[in-house]
Amino acid sequence: MAGIPRALWYSLVLVLLVSTSSAAKEFLVGGKTDGWKIPSSQSDSLNKWAETTRFLVGDSLVWKYEKEKDSVLKVRREAYISCNTTDATEEYKDGNTKVTLDKSGPHYFISGAEGHCEKGQKLIVVVLSQRHRLVGESPAPSPSEIEGPAVAPTSGAASFRAGCLVALGVLVGFLWM
Secondary structure, three states: OOHHHHHHHHHHHHHHHHHHOOOOOEEEHHHOOOOOOOOOOHHHOHHHHHHOOOEEOOOEEEEEOOOOOOOEEEEOHHHHHHOOOOOOOEEEOOOEEEEEOOOOEEEEEEEOOOOOHHHOOEEEEEEEOHHHHHOOOOOOOOHHHOOOOOOOOOOOHHHHHHHHHHHHHHHHHHHOO
């Protein structure tokens, strides 16, 4: 009987360790304060930066820019491809924009300044659901791989893995008694 609380304690520690990595993160767009600009080359593209970063539901993007000269527009895929600045779903003009990524799938952003989107000042961010935190830390898929809305996974692999981790914690707790 005395061993059960110890096993529960180890399980609780394991669950807390797994869950502490789930804190939402704030990302400065482009990884620097002057990141929201026309890229100097294809390798300087914001999408190259986004491809190497893992975004999860609850994370936030922060843009720093001169509010008199630029803006951030959240758009649909079609407006992103055509650089249509008149069909924004959201518009930000404050120079210090923070957007919380509230759902999984691709999110499309373009510059509201005339001609900037056509010159490459645009961004696709692929947001993963919270359950992907348990699978491991690997970069998000390339925006070029995204053809449409994200499709929900058909297997419960992430839930199964989480269950195995908890079971392993309980087993280790019993073995340490």
